[in-house]
Structure formats: C-alpha cells, structure tokens
Amino acid sequence: MIKVGIIGGTGYTGEILIGLLLKHAQVEITWVTSESYANKPIKEVYPHLNGKTDLVCKKLELAKLSMNIDVVFIALPHGLAMDLVPHFLKQGIKVIDLGADYRIKKQATYEKWYGLKHKNAHLLEKAVYGLPELHHAKIQEAKLIANPGCYATATELALLPLVKNHLIDKHDVIVDAKSGVSGAGRSLSLTSHYTECNEGVSAYKVANHRHTPEIEQEVGLPITFVPHLMPMTRGILATVYVKLKRKGEVAKYYKEFYENAPFVRILEKTLPSTKYVYGSNYCDLAFVRDDKNERLIIISAIDNLIKGASGQAVQNMNIMFGLDETAGLDAIGMYP
Amino acid sequence: MIKVGIIGGTGYTGEILIGLLLKHAQVEITWVTSESYANKPIKEVYPHLNGKTDLVCKKLELAKLSMNIDVVFIALPHGLAMDLVPHFLKQGIKVIDLGADYRIKKQATYEKWYGLKHKNAHLLEKAVYGLPELHHAKIQEAKLIANPGCYATATELALLPLVKNHLIDKHDVIVDAKSGVSGAGRSLSLTSHYTECNEGVSAYKVANHRHTPEIEQEVGLPITFVPHLMPMTRGILATVYVKLKRKGEVAKYYKEFYENAPFVRILEKTLPSTKYVYGSNYCDLAFVRDDKNERLIIISAIDNLIKGASGQAVQNMNIMFGLDETAGLDAIGMYP
Amino acid sequence: MIKVGIIGGTGYTGEILIGLLLKHAQVEITWVTSESYANKPIKEVYPHLNGKTDLVCKKLELAKLSMNIDVVFIALPHGLAMDLVPHFLKQGIKVIDLGADYRIKKQATYEKWYGLKHKNAHLLEKAVYGLPELHHAKIQEAKLIANPGCYATATELALLPLVKNHLIDKHDVIVDAKSGVSGAGRSLSLTSHYTECNEGVSAYKVANHRHTPEIEQEVGLPITFVPHLMPMTRGILATVYVKLKRKGEVAKYYKEFYENAPFVRILEKTLPSTKYVYGSNYCDLAFVRDDKNERLIIISAIDNLIKGASGQAVQNMNIMFGLDETAGLDAIGMYP
Amino acid sequence: MIKVGIIGGTGYTGEILIGLLLKHAQVEITWVTSESYANKPIKEVYPHLNGKTDLVCKKLELAKLSMNIDVVFIALPHGLAMDLVPHFLKQGIKVIDLGADYRIKKQATYEKWYGLKHKNAHLLEKAVYGLPELHHAKIQEAKLIANPGCYATATELALLPLVKNHLIDKHDVIVDAKSGVSGAGRSLSLTSHYTECNEGVSAYKVANHRHTPEIEQEVGLPITFVPHLMPMTRGILATVYVKLKRKGEVAKYYKEFYENAPFVRILEKTLPSTKYVYGSNYCDLAFVRDDKNERLIIISAIDNLIKGASGQAVQNMNIMFGLDETAGLDAIGMYP
16 A cells, blocks of 8 residues: 655645545555644545545644655645655655646746745756656656646647647747636635636736746747636636648647557547546547648647646556556546 | 446436446446437547447347346436336346336326326336335345436435434425436426526426425325526535424434435535535435424435436445445545 | 715625616716725726726725715625714715614614624614615605615515415415525635535525524514525525415415516516526516415515615615616616 | 617527617617517516517518518528518618628628528628728618627727737737637527536637638638637637737727727726626727737637627617617626
8 A cells, every 4th residue: 555645635636636545446545734724624624525534634744744654745835845845755755746846947937937936946857747648757767746737737738749740830839728717726816706707708817827837848839828717617628729830640640649648538529628527537639720821729628626636646646656557547527 | 247238328317327337346338228329439429438438329129139138227208118117127137217107106196297107007016216225125125126316315315314203294394406407407408508597596397396296205295395496517405394293303313314324424514515415426414403483404415417316226226236335336526 | 966975885786886876867976985995996896897987996984085975875794884874864864774784673683693782773763674665655764774685685575465465374484595606795705715616506504594583574474594505696586485374366465565666577477587687676576386285485586786785775765865766777687 | 769670589689689779768679570489578588578578579571570660680590681681671771680691791702601602692792791890981871781790799809900000910810719608599409508518618610610701801811710618608708819020009009999989998907808798888808918929919808699799789770870879888797
C-alpha cells in the first residue's frame, strides 16, 4: 500500500483527490490537513463523503504529522507549497504539487507572472512537469511533480501532436478557453457568487492569464490565450486556432502521439463536449479544417477538476510508483 | 459471471445501467437493445462511453436475441414491458422491470392510473416490489422484480420507519417532491426543452401523479403527492409532512429500520441536498420536528437515475443473485 | 415629480428599485446611498445601468443628504432601518422600509425571531404592512410602510381569499416554498457560492424561517413553513396545502378578492411557473382540489425581487402618493 | 399609429416582438399568425402575456388577413419568407424579415449556404441589410429590411470600426462566438433538450455556420467563425481576434463610429458580459491589446433575442417610419 498525505484537503481539488484515493486499491490515506476545518471530520465538510471515510482534518503542523508516508499531495494556492516541498523531499517523500509553484522552469518568468519571489528556485530544475502524455519517462523517475494547470492541460494536449510534427505557424496560435466556475475554487468571491455568474458568459484576464507562460513553455510557441467563465460547475472546453505551415497528415499525427495515452480520446464521429468527460479523467480531442483560411481548429475537453487537477495528480502518482497508469481512474463519466 | 440482457439501452436509465454494469466485476452484458439506435454502437449514441465498451445496439427481436442470459433488465416506458416479461420467465431468466407495469398489485388500480388493460395480471402477484430496504427477503427469492419509481423510492424511504411504528396520523400525509428534468427522460417535449425549463420552477400533475398509488400501496396510507420540476439535471428532494399520533422516539426508529441498509444515510449534522447524493446510490434522510404544529417533516434526497432507477435495479440484481448488495454501486458521488 | 432617496442602493433590491424608478415617469431619484460603494457611480457597480443613469452612491450621512425629498426607500438588512426611520418621519418624509424591522406588530415576536431589541417599538403600530391587496386603504394614508417579505407575499396572496371566507381548517396549513438564490442577496456566503448551489435542491430553516411570524400575523393562522433553495436566480413558487372546512366556491372567492388587484393573475388554463412572472410585478395563482384528501392545493408564483421586494415597494409608493397603482410597473416579464 | 402584422408570432422572436410592440406607444398590432397555434390566444401559448393582450393567433391565409397595415414582420425559418415578401411589397406594405432569405446579396452564395433556390432573387438588391449602425440612411428609405442574424450582429459591431479604418490584416480574423440555447429557437431537438445541454459546453458547425457569409459580406473580410453552445437561455458573447496592420487609435475609432448609435456601449471599466445586456437592446463592446502577438481582441455581447433579433427589428421599424430610434426599446436590462 502506498501511504499518502494530503495538504489542503478541503478545497475542491483536495476533496476530489480524497474521493479518488479512497477508491484506489493500492493507496491508503494517512492524513489530510485543512486550515479552515482543522479537527473536523472531512465528511462534515463534504457530506457526500458520509459512509466513505472517517478521516479527520489535521492542522498543517509538520512536526506533528507522520512522515511515514510515501508521497504527499499539496493542494494549496500558489505561493504556499514553495516552502513545504523541501521538507518532504529531504525525508525521501515524493511530492506532487497541484499548484503552480514548480511548473515554470524560468524563475524570472514565475516571479513576473505570480508576483512572488521564488524561495526554492534550485528545485525548479528537478521538478517534472506532470503531463504524462508528454513527460512519461521523466515522471517515472521524478521526486517532485508540478501538476499542470487545468487550462494548460486542455491546451497542451490539443497542440502537442502538431508541435512535435512542426506543423504550426509560430505567429498564429489562439486559444479561446471556456471554463466552469469550479475552476475558481471554493473561496468566496463576487465572480463565483451564484447570482452573478448564473446565466452569463464573460471573458477575463484577456491575454493575461497565468497559465499562459506554462503553456508557452511546454509547446514552445507564443500563444494568445483568452479564458472565459461559463455558467456551469465543471469542465473546460478549449478551442484552439492555428495556421498550418503545410497540410500534413493531421489525423495520423494525433493517433501516433496518443497511441499509448489511456486518457486521450480522439473523437471522429462527434465534437467534444464537456459533458462527455464529466467526472472522468479523459481528454477528448477533435479537429476541423478551415481550408478557406488555411487554418486548423482543434477542440479539447476535460473535466477541470479531474484531468485538469486531481485525476492527473493520481495518474502521475501511478506512474511514479510503477502502478497501472489508470489505477483508481477508471470511473465512467456521468451523463447526463 | 452473471450474463445480462438490457432492453431499452439508449434511454437514460438504460445508459446508466450499462455504465454501472460495465464496472460490476461479476457481470457481463450479453446484449443491449434499442429501437431508435439499432445497429449503432452505444458509444456513438453516448460518447462518454468511448473507450469503455464496443457494444452495438440490437433490435428487439426476441427470436434473434441470445437467451443464454441469467437476467434481463427492461428499461422501457410502461405498457411495453407487460408482454415481454412472460417470455423471459418461461425460459428461467429473471426479470427486473424498471417500468411501472408490475408495481401495482391491484389490476384495477394499475388500469385506472395508467389507462391500459393489463395483459398479464396473473403475474402481478408473483412480482416483487423491488425496494430492498422493505422487501429484502422476497427479493432474494424473486423471479420478477418491479423496480420502484423514482419519486416512490424517495418518499417510501422517508415514511417507512414511521409507518412500521404506527406513528402517523392517517389523514395527514403530504409529499411535496422536487425533481430534476432527467426524470422526464430523453424523449423530446416542450416541458424538457432547455429554454422552457431553465430558470423556472413549477408544479405538475398536482395530486394526480402515477407514483401516488404505488406509494400508497407500500406505506398503506393515503397521501397528497405534488411533484415539481426543478431547473437541474438530476436529483429528487422529497419534503414529507406528517402529523404524529404520539411523540415517539423517531431517531431510534429510523436507525433501527435502516440498520442493515447500506444505501440509506441518516444525516444528523446537515440537511439533505440532492448534491450530496449526485451520482451515488444513496438515499439521504433527515427529519425536523415542528412542535408548534405537532408535525414531523422528513426530507429525503436521491439521485433519481441511480437509487431512483438503475442503481436500485442493480442493487436488486445483487440481492437476487446472492452477491454483495453494494457490488458495482460503491461509486462516491460527485461534488461539486 | 416625487423626489426619492434610496438607502442601500447596491444590494439587489436597491439596484432593482433604481431600475424601476428610472423608468417611472413621475419620480426623480435625488440620491442613493451605499456603504460598500460610496462615491462610485452606480453604473460601475452595475454595468447594465450604463447609459441609464449617472447617479453616484453617497455615504449614509444623514446630515449631508438632502432632506428635500418626498419619500425614502430603505433597502438594508433588518436591524439597520430601525433607527433611521424616525429621522425621516420627523421631517415629514414618508418611509418605505424593504426590510423586516416594522413588519411584526408584536414587539416580543419581532425580538424573538430576529434576536434584536426593537428600539422604536412605538412606531410598530403606525407602520402599515405594505401588501396592497390586503391593506390598500391604510397604505393610502400611511407614513411608514413595512414592505412584506418575499416568501410572505407569495404565501399570503395564496391564502387570503380562503381566510376571508373562513374556509381553512386552522390546524392544517403547510407552505412548501421554493426560492431562487437571489433571495439571499449579494453578500458572499458558501450557500450562495455558484458551485455549491448549482444543480442542487435543499431545504433550510425548516419550520424556523423568519417570514413565518409575518405570515401568521397577516393570515391569522398557524402555519408550517419550509423554504427550499432552487438552482436558479429569481423566482419563488409557494405550494400551499390546506384542509377545507367546507367545499365552498373557491374560484369565486379568489375572483372577488382580487377583482381590483392589478398584479394578481388567477390562472385557469395552466399552472403557475416562476418563469411566467420573471421580471414582472405579477403574482400568479392557481389551485387544485385533492378531493380524496379533502385538501386544496394553492400554487403561487412571484419574482422575489419585484413583487417580492422592489416592485411591491414601488406599488406602495404609487398608492401612498395617489398615482396609478401600476405606474412604472407595467413591464412585460421576460420569456424565455 | 403604425399598424403592424406579425407572421410567425409563437416562436421566440415572434413572441418577444409582440412583447416589445405592446409597449411601443406608436404601434398597434393588427394581427399575428401562427401555424402551430392558430385560433389560440397568444396568452395561452405564452402565459407571461396574461393581462397584456387578448390577441388570437390567425392562420397564415393571405387572402383573409387585413392588408390595412403599414408594416409586416416575418419571423419564420429561412426559406419561408421568400415568397411572402412580394405579396406585401406590392400592396405598399413595408417588410421586415427576421429570417435569412434576403440578407445575402449574391444569390449563389445564399443558395450554396442555405441549400435552397432563391425564388425572388430580383429583390435581393432592393433589400437593405438592417444593421442600423452601418446602414442607417438606407434603412430610412427601405421597403424591405433583412434583419441581421444574431451572431452576425455581435460580430459585425465588433469589427466595423476597425474595418472602416483599414486596420485589420485580411488573413487573420477569428470569431469565437458563444450563444445561449434560445438561439436554436423553440423547435424540439436533442441539442436543445434540457438534460443534453445543461452543464455542457461544445462547439458546433465549426467554420461552417450560415452566419459566416453574411458577416463576410458586411465586413468585407474572410473570417474563421466558430459558434459554441452555452448552458444558458439568452445571450451571445463574441470574442473576436484580429491582427492589426498598424497600431492606430483604436479607442478613438470606436467612439467615432458609434457616436450616434444609441444602442452600442463601449465599456471602459469592465469587460462585457451577456448578463449586462440581458433583456435590453444594447450591444456592449470592449477591446484588449495583446501586444506580444500584435493582436487586438474585441469582445462583444448582446441579448440574442433582442439586439440579435426582435429588438433590432423594432429599431429598424423606428428608423423606417421616422420615429425616435429608441422608441419601445428603452427597457433596462435585468440583473441579476
């Protein structure tokens, strides 16, 4: 059994991680921390977990938490994981950070976009960007995983086969992304207030979202990235517009690239919908040629809380520990 | 392995049944029928099933379907199962009917409420009403299960402990039930048209809904039943108002009644929400005393498509075949 | 022109009041206050008002606000209007309080339900409960209007014709009310967080909601009142269950009672839906007999922010100033 | 009083047109037709109109309808208006067609995109494309207005100031549009079935939507147009990506272009949201520079049923008859 600690168990990514790991046959959750709900049973914070676990949230006091664990998941806002990571690595505990602190390789880029000084920049090099479809081999060896952002996951999976085959015109990559409100987490804000976002669609952080440098790093291309808030709970749909340098056998490239990727589905008979990946770890992809404009449009859908966060974290853990990559992640999505 | 046939696999209850059975370790789906999508792979009808199954829908031609199965699930509108049932029973195949044709014991009552002549009334007596929390022993022996209606499940589970302990005043049981739109199925109608039901709440079939006689049969009391349509996909919340004959130890009665029921949760720290049972087979219950009016209010929540339909059908199958009652039904609900 | 002041202009009831009054031909808004947005143009707080008004929010400093107004609307949480009211009355300015401070006639009842000492209890007698369909004559003479609660409005309009005709059995009035999330206002809370309330239905404050004493006062009957939160922005549907003492000509009683009420529609060909009153000042009513149980079920629908709050406040103002009762309130509801 | 006939009064655009015209002080609705609801009062089809009108739907029999009208609105699916138009023009009755039949100037383009032979192609030249912000003078003189498509309206208003000032690189205009479900009308279909579109986002008719040629005709540029379906009732948000040929004084160009346009609001302090135009005839615009990629991103929001259809039709009527352009269109949008 792999022994697991979870830091930040009562945000949405933490809670869903708990749900996934409770169903994972080879994992045992040793402890969960929560600052807001310390000493409370997790099932009181999330009543859907009644009957599933009696775990009680602990305060994040490193000295009091058992270090007899194999891996720790950190599900905190960016900035907060930075200092925790070395503590665990030193004791030989692997780390999967669901936040942004170790995603960006260039310290200056991180500091510019996140407005923070990075206190453990020497670890940036050691950290592996946890997109299994791109860095599978490195993840197997990794001690520290920087779990990708939700928008980044959807976008990178849409672009990678084209990038690898040098098909994209450098000056023309546009990503118009649409996300459900859960992407903003459980912290209260007017933009996540029901009556303010229900029945409304709007763009935000236009060409200025923090997932942009992460995507540019992984695909090696400048992109125009515009996120939008949708009146729904879960799901991201990324519509990606590229100019192709040459026609190319696009379908073949996608099939080859994802030949061994258990969680990428290339749809042929239908276009992706966030509804088709709701509650599953899949990323659904499809593409359409706009020949008149020599453009290719790729559409990518994920559940932002699963493949865009906690599911991908478990997938990374599976790879790191030599388990079946799909262990604990074989749930069939919910429809309707 | 239990070999299973599914009649009507492309309605919502059929599709969810397929999803549940694909994850059930002791079950093998032999065939699925669909009139609307005959010869189509189910994954083309429901793209969330891509990668999960290659089952192709068959036409419902009894002569051509393999009878080398152990049990058949019938997920058709009422009236259509009536004639199919004897065909399977004769061949020693157990039947779980998700429709209403065998729920009502009195032929005249069925015929009055459903406006149909019952062609196999002699089977009504043999049929077991498949509410495991009430009829567990009979279900073990049953050849024919009449799987309860969704509203009926939520309501009966709310009332049964009080009924058993003779606490309810006969003349005063009111059930105000709220259902998501999926209860109306996948057939097109103006009342299920997005723009007509989104952002609106209304009552329908006031004191005149077909689940009424089914509930009255099982609880042995006349009820006033008013269903309402909610702007959401899944879930039923039933708010049940009763006058108590005496105070009684209500909490104790509920605990005793559901002591061995793995899918009933009695909430103490919170009130039920359809969100807490979303995607699971649980029924959540809580009650509140309105002492001023000598009334007890019981609130009951289920996922109408799981505990209210396909999950309960699988639970019945498990009991009929001596499996663990929770086999294939241990999914943790989705939240948020 | 009637000169108007608005205290608390940036909550939802305040903002909608502004919208209604901007369209009212006989009204001029002199000033609007807001603590959270003092010195900000209201159109920056609510961008839908761009192009409609250049009003800037003022701080609530009584000494600095012009008292050259005819009426002040107070749209503050309960407790906060209490002390403001006498200040305006003394200067001959009429007051319409959209909060609860002056709704309950008995001081003790107010203090028990609201957990506050009432500091101006001597005004309770002078205050007129502003339900025009019940207190039209008194409203004409009133200096101080206590504008009814949203649930109370929907419920009282459903019950009053029966009450007046002595038809209801005293011991058996149940109100199962369903409200959109805007009823909870614009203040942030987990229960109004999009991801927490979307796709979920639940009851709250069961038999314990503060609108209960207000309803009991106006209808003169004890009631069991259970509010529910619906996943939608606006609207209240109240389903009211009563036992009748005698059969009575119910339809006639309703028609008579609302003969001169321009905002009550008695539906005959359809049941009420919150969608039919969305954005209008109407209350739609219909009733269904449940003869088997000697019960009558009345269904009542309003837009909680219009007839349930700001629209009714304007209606009261119209009556107080001898204007056409419908002035500024003739908008056709939005559908779909 | 302008006497009006409405053909197709029971679809959403027809119904909203009726609502707008009932409130228009200078208009009188002479008749409304409906094939599905002939001889039914419109208030029975749309109960929100109870108390507002007693109009009864007529069958569309030209010989029986009074031709003593000044203007006819045709709110029918494309293909059906084609033959009706000459009938009215011949009698000196002005025509405003809300459908697509007279929008495309080139017959061949219409026939290719709509798959229909145009039977009155000689009228295409006479028809004026009814975007008041572009063709105001022509609309004043027009006998036949082709009211623009909803997507087209949102997109063209975003692009026109740039087009006029020759700022856009021809080869790089991308429109990613998001629409509420009401855009698909009231006809039943699986894609508008509540449970199929709720909580889901997807693209459709990628680079292949019929509003494309209409937009290209009006802006004179090839565009890549991708529409998406959002889980909400009303609203279109168009996110438009262009490469600029030179920097240019973008803000100035927008202000100049819309100087006399009463329904275009250029937002400076916030980005557009469909919620801010909900129920109003406004188009809200904002733009953001993506300097790194030498791109400009323009965001445009309308209510698809008002400015995107019936409101714009009334605006055209006002201009044609020399009325105030805003008559009957001054409703304040609903928020929240």
